[in-house]
Structure formats: C-alpha cells, structure tokens
Amino acid sequence: MKTSLKTYLNAKTSAAPLAVFRIGFGLMMFYGILRFWAKGWIQSLYIDPQFHFSYYGFSWVKPIGEWTYGLFVICGLAALMIAIGFKYRWSMLVFFLSFTYIELMDKTTYLNHYYFISAISFLMIFLPLHKYFSIDSWRTGIAVFKVPQVPQWSVDTIKLMLGIVYFYAGLAKINSDWLIRAMPLRIWLPSKYDLPLLGELMEQQWVAYAFSWSGMIYDLSIPFLLLYKKTRPFAFIAVVVFHVLTRVLFPIGMFPYVMIVSTLIFFSPQWHERFIGFLKRVLKPLGFLFLPLSRKRNNQPAPLRLSSSIVAPVVVVFFAVQLLLPWRYLVYPDELFWTEEGYRFSWRVMLMEKMGHTQFRIEDAGGRSFYVNNADFLTPLQEKQMSFQPDFILEYAHYLGDHFTGQGYDGIKVFADSHVALNGRMSRPFIDDSVDLYAIEESLAHKNWILDFEEEIDGL
DSSP: OHHHHHHHHHOEEESHHHHHHHHHHHHHHHHHHHHHHHTTHIIIIIISOSOOOOOTTOTTOOOOGGGHHHHHHHHHHHHHHHHHTSSHHHHHHHHHHHHHHHHHSOGGGOOHHHHHHHHHHHHHHTSOTTSSSSHHHHHTTTTSSSOOEEEHHHHHHHHHHHHHHHHHHHHHTOBHHHHTSOTTHHHHGGGGTTSTTTHHHHTOHHHHHHHHHHHHHHHHHHHHHHHSTTTHHHHHHHHHHHHHHHHHHSOOTTHHHHHHHHGGGGSOHHHHHHHHHHHHHHHGGGHHHHGGGSSOOTTSOOOOOOOHHHHHHHHHHHHHHHHHGGGGGGGSOSOHHHHOTTOTTSOOOSOOOEEEEEEEEEEOTTSOEEEOOGGGTSOHHHHHHHTTOHHHHHHHHHHHHHHHHHTTOSSOEEEEEEEEEETTOOOEEOBOTTSOGGGOOOOSSOOTTBOOOOSOOOBO
C-alpha cells in the first residue's frame, strides 16, 4: 500500500486541465464581481445597513464604508490576473483573502456557493495552475513549445473537492421531508406557473416528487459518473441540464455556471489540450500584446514557490476539515433544520423553506417595557434572515441591548417573541420568551433557549 501511494504521488499528467480550470474560474469570478457591482448590491448589502450580522469569531470583519468598493476592485482585478496567469500565487492569495473578507462582512448574504468559492480558492493557492498557458509561464520561458507535466494529485484534488460538494449535498437530501414529503419543492415549484412550456408541469405534485428523488440520485452519483470515461459525456450533459434547469427555476446567481465550468476538470488531458489549442488560435491576433512578456529576463524576480513540505500537510488538513465539518451537527441535540446548529458549511443546499416572525421586547430595571420596530435597525433582507435563525436572533438581541443601554436605559433585558414555520408546517413558537437573550453570550454550545420542534425529520 505504501508503494502504491508513493507511485501515485509521483505520477505526472498534463498541466492543461489546471490551465483550463484556472481560466474558467478567473473569468467567472471577474464577471461575478462586475455583476455584483452593476446590480447595486455593494451599496444595498454592505454600505446602507447600519448593522451587520457577523460569523462567530469574526465580529471584527466589517464593511469599510465607501472603501468597500475598493475591496471589490481588488478582488475583481485579482480574478482577472488569475485568468491570465499573471503573478498567479500572489493573485490567488489576494483573491482568496479579499473574497473571503467580503463573504464574512455580513452573514445575511451566506450562500453555499460563496463558501465553495472561498474553499476552492484557498486550495488553488497551493496548486500549480500557472504552469501552462499563462503569462507566468511565458515570462519564464516555460512550456512555450510543449505542455508541461504536473503531479496527478494536483488535478485530482479539484475533482475531490467537487465530489465532496455533490456527494454531501446528496447525502443531505436523504431525509423524510425531501423524499417523503417532497418539501420544500412542493412549495416552490407551483410558484413557477408562469414559466413558458414548463409552467403547467410545475403545478403537478408528482413533479415535485420526481425532482426531489432525481436531485438526490443526481448529487450522489454524478461525481462517479464523471470519473468513468464511458459515462462522462452523458454525465456532463446531465450536469448542464440539471444546473440550467436549476438556474431557470431558482434565483441562485452564478452557482450553476460555476459548477458546469468546474466539472470540465473531469475530462481527459487531451480534451483540455485541444481546448487550449482552440484558444491559441482565437487569441493569435492578440499575440503582439504578450510578446514583450514572453522573453526571458535574468533580472526577473523569482515567482512565489511552495515546497512540498508545506503543500502536503495543508492539503491533507484542508480535506480532513471538508470531510468532517459537515458532520458536526451530530454533536448537537434536537432537529437540525429547526435549530440550524451545524447547518452552514455542510453543503446542505435548498433543503428548507423556513419563515418566521420575531419581535423583541425591551425591559429596563424599573420594569418598564416596549417593543422594537425591527425596520428601524434592519433592512428587509436582514429582518427576514434574522426572523428564523437563532444565532441571528441572539446577535441582534445584543445589538438592541447595547443600543438602548447607550441611550441611558438601566438594567436592560431583551426578550424575543418568535414563531417559525418549517417546510409547510404550521407556525409554532421558536424562542423561549422568558429568557433574557442579552444575558446570554454566543458560543458553540447548544442553544437551550430554542424551544423543542416536537417532531422528527428522519435522515442524515
């Protein structure tokens, strides 16, 4: 076994798949930043709100006023430099840090695909994606006339990351709400009645069940079907159909396109070499722009290099975290979908339709009390997310407590009157309204002030 592992770690393959992945990733991220800016989301999500919800341990990460636009500029430029392979490792590091900072500025905007981009961009720092068809390789005179070789494992790590995303998403769908009740698709699909051609179908209950079961089977099987040469073309067609249909039905941004382009990594090195050959022919008229960069320069600073003694432990720890983190919910009691303790960062995609209504009562030392108008402090999106997520509720309660203490009130206590509906069930009390939330500090411990769900959703 030790010999087989050593043989695998020493195996080489074409650098073309990494080059194609780098170009696709960089261009999509650059476009994503432009899209975010053009839609005005930088202003509405990060600058206009007077309060921002923080991730546990990252309360120090906040928007920086109008300078937030500069942060997006840095992130977008880094993405473009990644695509062309210029100062690749530094560009990748800058992109990872700037994008992750943006992601951490407000928990309200959490999406699984933002987490995926942060995770994969961290991994990409340690992989040699700049060895071929990049300005870095042209400047150093590497791979001008032939395709260089890279370790096989460097390509396989990206495949493994994509496999984890899909497979864990499939495991998460093995639950009674998704398979037996077809929830939440039975709620979501009928609202698409106005879609051309598909509208009438979306109102049929059997379609929700078909989508639920096929979605689970797709997620569990697609990584393996992409690995096998004979099934790969059909699997990729399924990837395209699945993600295009998902994009049509649900407003989930660029994630479907990111996954479609990313799964190209499963195709053979020869396919990627042919694709880069096509790009070379398309870009040939622009060759004069890169001519000055293609000459070797003795005084050129050495590129950032990472030794295997650094890369190997980082990659091993990275995947250990990716494999184990989604299972942390098992250490918490009560229903995961209700408490959401261990729900994020676990590739649980679109499994819940959860709506809530949460009001806060402020009481001072004299026993006087009043209710808060959430619209005075939160945007509509923030209020919606806060209304059914316990960590949001606790953080907002502390914000309110600090606010009214700062206004001169003594002995402030903050109580929440909260009701939540989950996956088509009737709304029910969510938070113990006798608990002073201002006296409770956020931690990773179980939140015992969340009321019991009194039902069980069977599954993983």
